[in-house]
Amino acid sequence: MPFQKGHKIRLGIKHTEETKRKISEARIGMPSPRKGVKLSEEQRIKCGKAFLGRKHTNESKEKISKATKGSNNPRWKGGIHIDKDGYIYRKCREHPLANHLGYVMEHRLIMERHLGRYLKQEELVHHINENKSDNNIENLRVVTRGEHNTIHAKKNKRTSFNR
Ligand SMILES: [Zn+2]
Numbered sequence: 581m582p583f584q585k586g587h588k589i590r591l592g593i594k595h596t597e598e599t600k601r602k603i604s605e606a607r608i609g610m611p612s613p614r615k616g617v618k619l620s621e622e623q624r625i626k627c628g629k630a631f632l633g634r635k636h637t638n639e640s641k642e643k644i645s646k647a648t649k650g651s652n653n654p655r656w657k658g659g660i661h662i663d664k665d666g667y668i669y670r671k672c673r674e675h676p677l678a679n680h681l682g683y684v685m686e687h688r689l690i691m692e693r694h695l696g697r698y699l700k701q702e703e704l705v706h707h708i709n710e711n712k713s714d715n716n717i718e719n720l721r722v723v724t725r726g727e728h729n730t731i732h733a734k735k736n737k738r739t740s741f742n743r
Pocket of ligand 1 (some may be wrong): 706728
């Protein structure tokens with residue numbers, strides 16, 4: 581039986597005039613980034629929010645911390661950097677303490693999101709279990725430079741005893 585050519589089956593859905601109009605309206609409504617506009621605190625801290633999203637319940641927090649563990653997570657591609665000391669950096673150009681490449685230490689962003697404000701330059705975030713890539717909020721603690729020195733000095737003393 582010969583194959584019938586020229587009998588096209590139309591796949592895909594053609595947009596009606598109405599849907600076309602809806603799409604263009606939606607595009608018009610898209611916010612465009614404006615320069616020089618003074619941002620509210622809520623908007624300014626969005627780097628932390630972009631990472632963990634809006635307010636989360638404890639359950640969803642747990643899911644997120646599992647999902648974001650490990651660098652295989654596709655969300656981490658681009659905008660993420662791990663330095664030679666094992667600290668995780670995230671791209672956040674808008675952040676007041678971003679480095680010259682626009683990166684901020686991720687554990688600081690997480691703590692800022694947790695606190696709902698920016699950390700001061702003199703406020704350090706210590707990794708309680710000493711694992712610099714473990715940025716779960718439970719592993720992070722805000723300390724002053726002095727407190728931080730004390731924490732690490734204790735550890736050094738321990739190792740020099742063993743010598
Ligand atoms: Zn530390």
